Amino acid sequence: MSSKLVVALTAIVCSSPLQLYAQSVEQRIDRLQREIDRLKGEVSALRAPERGSEATSFFGYGEFNYNRFRDSERTSKADLRRFVFGFGHRFNDRLSFNSEVELEHAIASAEDSGEIELEQAYLDYRFSDAINAKGGLFLIPLGILNLTHEPPTYYGVERNEVETRIIPTTWRELGFGVHGLLGTQGLRYDVGVTTGFNAGKLDDPNTGIRSSHQEGAQADARDLSVYGALNYQRPGLLVGGGVFTGNTGQNGQADAALRGVNARLTLWDVHAKYLIAGWDLQALYAKGTLGDADRVNAVTSAAATPFAAPKSMKGWYGQAAYHVYRRGDLDIAPFARVERIDIQQQEDAALGVFQDPNNQERIRTFGVNFYVHPQVVVKADLQRYSTDHTKDRLNFGLGYMF
Amino acid sequence: MPAFDARCWVAVAAVCVPIPAHATQYLSIEQAQRLLFPQAERFVASPVRLSAELRSRIAAESGVTSRRDEQPVWKAMRGDAALGFLVLDEVIGKHELITYAVALETNGSVRGVEILDYRESRGGEVRDARWRAQFLGKRAGDTLRIDQDIQNLSGATLSSRHITDGVRRILALHKLVLSGR
Numbered sequence: 229m230s231s232k233l234v235v236a237l238t239a240i241v242c243s244s245p246l247q248l249y250a251q252s253v254e255q256r257i258d259r260l261q262r263e264i265d266r267l268k269g270e271v272s273a274l275r276a277p278e279r280g281s282e283a284t285s286f287f288g289y290g291e292f293n294y295n296r297f298r299d300s301e302r303t304s305k306a307d308l309r310r311f312v313f314g315f316g317h318r319f320n321d322r323l324s325f326n327s328e329v330e331l332e333h334a335i336a337s338a339e340d341s342g343e344i345e346l347e348q349a350y351l352d353y354r355f356s357d358a359i360n361a362k363g364g365l366f367l368i369p370l371g372i373l374n375l376t377h378e379p380p381t382y383y384g385v386e387r388n389e390v391e392t393r394i395i396p397t398t399w400r401e402l403g404f405g406v407h408g409l410l411g412t413q414g415l416r417y418d419v420g421v422t423t424g425f426n427a428g429k430l431d432d433p434n435t436g437i438r439s440s441h442q443e444g445a446q447a448d449a450r451d452l453s454v455y456g457a458l459n460y461q462r463p464g465l466l467v468g469g470g471v472f473t474g475n476t477g478q479n480g481q482a483d484a485a486l487r488g489v490n491a492r493l494t495l496w497d498v499h500a501k502y503l504i505a506g507w508d509l510q511a512l513y514a515k516g517t518l519g520d521a522d523r524v525n526a527v528t529s530a531a532a533t534p535f536a537a538p539k540s541m542k543g544w545y546g547q548a549a550y551h552v553y554r555r556g557d558l559d560i561a562p563f564a565r566v567e568r569i570d571i572q573q574q575e576d577a578a579l580g581v582f583q584d585p586n587n588q589e590r591i592r593t594f595g596v597n598f599y600v601h602p603q604v605v606v607k608a609d610l611q612r613y614s615t616d617h618t619k620d621r622l623n624f625g626l627g628y629m630f
Numbered sequence: 631m632p633a634f635d636a637r638c639w640v641a642v643a644a645v646c647v648p649i650p651a652h653a654t655q656y657l658s659i660e661q662a663q664r665l666l667f668p669q670a671e672r673f674v675a676s677p678v679r680l681s682a683e684l685r686s687r688i689a690a691e692s693g694v695t696s697r698r699d700e701q702p703v704w705k706a707m708r709g710d711a712a713l714g715f716l717v718l719d720e721v722i723g724k725h726e727l728i729t730y731a732v733a734l735e736t737n738g739s740v741r742g743v744e745i746l747d748y749r750e751s752r753g754g755e756v757r758d759a760r761w762r763a764q765f766l767g768k769r770a771g772d773t774l775r776i777d778q779d780i781q782n783l784s785g786a787t788l789s790s791r792h793i794t795d796g797v798r799r800i801l802a803l804h805k806l807v808l809s810g811r
Contacts, residue, residue, distance in 0.1 A: 354751065
């Protein structure tokens with residue numbers, strides 16, 4: 229057969245009514261099949277996880293600590309240090325509420341040293357990833373520990389001292405803030421206006437500005453403060469810093485001696501955290517200054533135990549941990565941490581207040597975090613204090629978060 | 631003495647002016663399908679019923695328990711050829727649900743992970759493409775543990791851990807069920 233004939237015959241067969249009919253049925257079946265697939269897909273999507281917006285959640289964390297001091301003059305104690313629970317509620321996709329309630333030392337009563345306190349209670353509104361607004365009582369974004377302080381998230385039974393005595397963790401203020409992501413490369417900012425410290429309430433010589441924090445409890449708010457923080461993050465790395473500044477005189481509302489005194493506090497920090505090949509490395513530097521410390525001495529020299537007001541405070545620590553054993557949920561990580569604290573006080577011979585030697589301290593901590601579950605940790609460590617040896621101790625702890 | 635500089639309030643107010651923005655839902659299921667399988671012509675629903683027996687096998691395989699009775703799954707098709715599977719899943723971040731999708735090649739390795747919904751105000755860094763890229767090519771049997779072969783995100787500890795656990799569970803589901811489809 230010539231090729232011309234083949235072409236002609238093929239053309240005739242393919243254009244026959246029967247062939248055309250069969251083709252169109254096939255096309256229709258195919259169309260129907262696709263339509264069924266599409267509908268099945270839609271039904272499946274409808275049955276997919278509920279994407280509703282309103283929800284209330286409950287969560288908590290806590291720790292049980294045992295401190296055994298080497299010095300028998302010091303009282304060794306076991307303590308239900310913290311029992312924290314919180315509620316969150318999402319009103320819709322944009323608006324949510326968050327709270328944390330903390331019970332310290334198991335019992336809060338007139339005869340006991342326990343406290344019940346609100347660690348956070350704020351509303352958050354999301355305009356976009358870049359802009360979220362929050363208002364209420366919230367954590368100030370300085371340091372690493374202040375924002376993330378659940379026991380399984382840090383090394384050592386006791387929280388590090390730099391982020392206790394220099395940055396007064398857990399530090400929260402009443403106020404208003406804006407936070408969000410800058411771009412898509414892991415840069416996050418947080419800025420706001422809040423209540424600040426109250427120098428008229430200083431009563432602890434060894435914790436810098438900490439004892440004048442107000443914790444949202446009828447806070448004297450003649451002087452407000454501002455803060456700003458910037459953190460960069462990529463997998464395994466966090467680098468950031470923050471600054472907080474405001475007057476603490478509060479026009480003498482707590483102590484008339486501070487009427488007309490600014491007593492400006494500025495506190496800032498830089499920090500970094502790096503995870504690589506089983507190592508957890510972390511370092512932080514914090515520094516603060518308190519203006520008019522000579523005037524604040526009028527308050528501190530009249531305290532139950534008179535002391536000189538802090539005028540500058542700084543501290544740093546470096547910490548390394550290594551995951552020596554990991555299998556499933558089990559994780560054993562020994563660590564070592566070195567910390568330096570330097571709180572300079574405003575001496576005044578006339579008032580009889582001087583520098584406290586315990587405000588220059590070096591602390592070395594060696595221990596291990598043993599995770600029986602990523603959210604449950606057993607801790608043990610040894611702490612050595614270079615200045616105040618009476619604080620040398622052995623610590624054991626148990627912590628959880630959910 | 632001025633207690634507080636009024637200019638600060640102006641600055642704060644200025645950055646707070648509402649701007650048009652999207653809600654918490656970053657991707658719809660259809661958008662995630664198109665993003666993860668751009669060449670696919672259609673997606674055939676292929677949900678997996680998670681019987682008690684299957685759930686316990688997945689738990690034994692991955693160390694993670696499933697909470698659902700059914701796992702939404704689609705088979706990505708181009709013509710008659712299957713390109714892979716798209717599995718929709720949810721995990722709890724810190725205390726809110728995260729909805730995400732895992733795309734698997736037909737051989738069961740991870741082709742991509744996309745976050746559809748993230749509802750918490752902190753920890754959203756899990757949406758970072760560099761973090762999600764760590765899952766590419768992972769298969770059932772790989773370690774897939776946070777701080778080991780998947781790096782942690784500071785401040786998003788629980789979100790990153792729970793998504794990692796979720797992907798491990800989905801890879802077990804592929805090994806036990808999807809690989810036979």
